[in-house]
Amino acid sequence: MKPFNGVNDRKASTKAPSPGRPRSVELDQAILRAAFALFVEEGIAGASIEKIARRAGVAKTSIYRRWPSRDALLAQAIEAARNATAPGYSAEAVERASAEEFLQLLLGIGEVLAKPEIRRLMTRLVGTVPDYPHLLEVYRKTYFAPRRQAIIGAFRRVRTAGLLPDETDPEVLADMIAGALFFRVLFAPERGDTAADIQVYLARVLRAVGLDMSSIRSG
Amino acid sequence: MKPFNGVNDRKASTKAPSPGRPRSVELDQAILRAAFALFVEEGIAGASIEKIARRAGVAKTSIYRRWPSRDALLAQAIEAARNATAPGYSAEAVERASAEEFLQLLLGIGEVLAKPEIRRLMTRLVGTVPDYPHLLEVYRKTYFAPRRQAIIGAFRRVRTAGLLPDETDPEVLADMIAGALFFRVLFAPERGDTAADIQVYLARVLRAVGLDMSSIRSG
Numbered sequence: 001m002k003p004f005n006g007v008n009d010r011k012a013s014t015k016a017p018s019p020g021r022p023r024s025v026e027l028d029q030a031i032l033r034a035a036f037a038l039f040v041e042e043g044i045a046g047a048s049i050e051k052i053a054r055r056a057g058v059a060k061t062s063i064y065r066r067w068p069s070r071d072a073l074l075a076q077a078i079e080a081a082r083n084a085t086a087p088g089y090s091a092e093a094v095e096r097a098s099a100e101e102f103l104q105l106l107l108g109i110g111e112v113l114a115k116p117e118i119r120r121l122m123t124r125l126v127g128t129v130p131d132y133p134h135l136l137e138v139y140r141k142t143y144f145a146p147r148r149q150a151i152i153g154a155f156r157r158v159r160t161a162g163l164l165p166d167e168t169d170p171e172v173l174a175d176m177i178a179g180a181l182f183f184r185v186l187f188a189p190e191r192g193d194t195a196a197d198i199q200v201y202l203a204r205v206l207r208a209v210g211l212d213m214s215s216i217r218s219g
Numbered sequence: 220m221k222p223f224n225g226v227n228d229r230k231a232s233t234k235a236p237s238p239g240r241p242r243s244v245e246l247d248q249a250i251l252r253a254a255f256a257l258f259v260e261e262g263i264a265g266a267s268i269e270k271i272a273r274r275a276g277v278a279k280t281s282i283y284r285r286w287p288s289r290d291a292l293l294a295q296a297i298e299a300a301r302n303a304t305a306p307g308y309s310a311e312a313v314e315r316a317s318a319e320e321f322l323q324l325l326l327g328i329g330e331v332l333a334k335p336e337i338r339r340l341m342t343r344l345v346g347t348v349p350d351y352p353h354l355l356e357v358y359r360k361t362y363f364a365p366r367r368q369a370i371i372g373a374f375r376r377v378r379t380a381g382l383l384p385d386e387t388d389p390e391v392l393a394d395m396i397a398g399a400l401f402f403r404v405l406f407a408p409e410r411g412d413t414a415a416d417i418q419v420y421l422a423r424v425l426r427a428v429g430l431d432m433s434s435i436r437s438g
Contacts, residue, residue, distance in 0.1 A: 043349065120349050126405065127346020130262065130339050140406055148406075172399065172420075172427045179398020180391065186345065187359055187367075201391075208391045208428070 030056045031063055035077035040120055044128045044135060047074060071132075075139040078125065086112040091143070094150040099161040102154040106177075106206075110198035113185050122182070148174060158211075165210045173209055180205050249275045250282055254296035259339055263347045263354060266293060290351075294358040297344065305331040310362070313369040318380040321373040325396075325425075329417035332404050341401070367393060377430075384429045392428055399424050 034056035038047040049070055053060045067073040083090045088105050089112065097105060112118060128135045155170035164173075184201055185193065207213055253275035257266040268289055272279045286292040302309045307324050308331065316324060331337060347354045374389035383392075403420055404412065426432055 040349075123345050123348035126342050127349070129342035129405075130259075130346070136405075144406060169423055169427050172423045175399040175402045176395040176424065176427065179400070179402040180394040181398070182402065183394045183398040186348075186355075187363060204388055204391045205395065208388050208395065 027056075027058060027062060028066065031058060031066070031073070032077045032080045035073050036081045039074055039077065040117065040124055043124055044074070044132050049073075069138075071135045071138045072142075074135055075142055078121065078139060079143040081121070085115065085118065089147075091147040091150040094147065094154050097154055099154070099157040099163065102158060103163070103211075107199070107202070109181065110195040110202060113181060113198050114193060114195040119185050122185070148178075151178075163212045168210065176209065177202075177205055246275075246277060246281060247285065250277060250285070250292070251296045251299045254292050255300045258293055258296065259336065259343055262343055263293070263351050268292075288357075290354045290357045291361075293354055294361055297340065297358060298362040300340070304334065304337065308366075310366040310369040313366065313373050316373060318373070318376040318382065321377060322382070322430075326418070326421070328400065329414040329421060332400060332417050333412060333414040338404050341404070367397075370397075382431045387429065395428065396421075396424055 031052065035047060035052045038051055038055060047070075049060055049063055052073070053063055056063075063073065067076070087093070088108070094102065094105070125136060125139065151174045152170045155164070155168070155173050158164050159166070159168050159170065181198070181202065184198065203213065250271065254266060254271045257270055257274060266289075268279055268282055271292070272282055275282075282292065286295070306312070307327070313321065313324070344355060344358065370393045371389045374383070374387070374392050377383050378385070378387050378389065400417070400421065403417065422432065
């Protein structure tokens, strides 16, 4: 992905930005929020550059100047919203986490997945594939793959810490846990699975992959 | 779901049906095929009763007479197409399968998942959730849940046969394997994962859950 053209933009809007609050960062945020809201409410067909610009209160050129494509904008908007909803689960946060910290993060995921907006976002994103395959492609390469790698690395540290069997395959483990949770959220017996329900289910998943649960409970 | 009103229909279309080929079954099939094709091509918004009737070459009343709702029709159309694409994987077939037969079915799933139309169908179905949550609800209750139960039962038989560890949780196992494969198909590193690629990945998943792989290879 091309970096945002923030420098040019700051040159373009010369209406005395207040010091320490660069105007272009505020604009970036407003555009990302507008793009995300439109995408979740109306789907990709409703999230045109035209409508995003109107909602953010900016000119379309301000968007074209910053993002190489609508897909790049939407992918970043989705990731920014995810990270705002669940700040501990960004790729960077997972990379920094110790084995114990990562397991605590994992145990807290019920709170995140129980939010209805997460289910809505996930289904919106998957639903773009038949008609707009490029968005998931951009999202996958730019955000999904790095986070998956960070999670795989964290599971390696958990294995090294002796909390997972030696023969554990961290890559497959990451996919199985994420996949089982995705299925659960999507096909939960009743709509509105609570955080506690997901938590109980997750504990079964973690036991199934051979995680030493006693070590986490005490952590 | 209400049973189809095939009897009434046979009475209604009295243009000398040839013996042994009941006209209503042919009509059912034509409607199901038209509904599925429109759903996959255009999504749920494009699969109106009006357009399904036109494509199947029937009157709209023929559809209303047979199905209690468009969601019931679409759910059955999806299931019928799935079973036509992968005949061995219906809930009934899985229920009848012995432990060994089920493992052979499982090992053959790469062939099914590598078909682009399966990815397209899955993403279409998930993509209906934000705007038409009822379709997935109908599909889940009528078809997804019974197949999931059949698969869980089959994993129990595999465990009883001594091919899975005693402490295996068949429900969680079914979700983890399905979830990992779903993730793989959706987020595969390159588009067009081959059947062989999926097969290799599946073997890693099955090893990860403790399946005795030697027993299958020889099967």
